[in-house]
Amino acid sequence: MNVPENLKYTKDHEWIRVEGEEAFVGVTDFAQGELGDIVFVEVETEGDELDKEEIFGTIEAVKTVSDMFMPIGGEVLEFNEKLEEAPDLINSDPYGEGWIVKIKIADSSELEELLTAEQYKELL
Numbered sequence: 680m681n682v683p684e685n686l687k688y689t690k691d692h693e694w695i696r697v698e699g700e701e702a703f704v705g706v707t708d709f710a711q712g713e714l715g716d717i718v719f720v721e722v723e724t725e726g727d728e729l730d731k732e733e734i735f736g737t738i739e740a741v742k743t744v745s746d747m748f749m750p751i752g753g754e755v756l757e758f759n760e761k762l763e764e765a766p767d768l769i770n771s772d773p774y775g776e777g778w779i780v781k782i783k784i785a786d787s788s789e790l791e792e793l794l795t796a797e798q799y800k801e802l803l
Contacts, residue, residue: 681773682708684796689793690794692706692709693706693710693748693749693750694706695751695790695793702751702782703778703780703781704750704782705778706747707773711770714742716741717740720736722755722758724755726755728785730749730752731752732748732749734749749782750793751784751787752789754785756783757780758779758780759778759781
């Protein structure tokens with residue numbers, strides 16, 4: 680199980696990588712494994728200001744459809760357009776090319792409420 684130390688995690692299996700006042704968000708290696716082959720990603724919240732734990736999109740796999748939740752509050756700046764043609768990037772590279780949205784952080788103190796890699800491993 681791949682759980683990079685430099686990321687923060689949610690109990691709902693999203694990860695966040697902070698870069699200054701912005702952050703990249705995706706689903707964890709565990710989540711993509713549980714979902715199976717990902718066939719479609721829908722994000723209609725680009726440009727929206729969302730609160731922590733609000734739904735920012737859905738991810739569709741052969742087996743199921745799952746909501747994705749904001750790890751912290753912020754504005755959805757960008758959707759990873761590579762996922763339109765190749766949603767399986769989430770399966771092959773969940774922490775790299777398979778990122779889902781880029782956000783502008785509203786309140787960086789919310790990051791302190793997220794799980795460390797060690798805490799996420801314990802959750803699993």
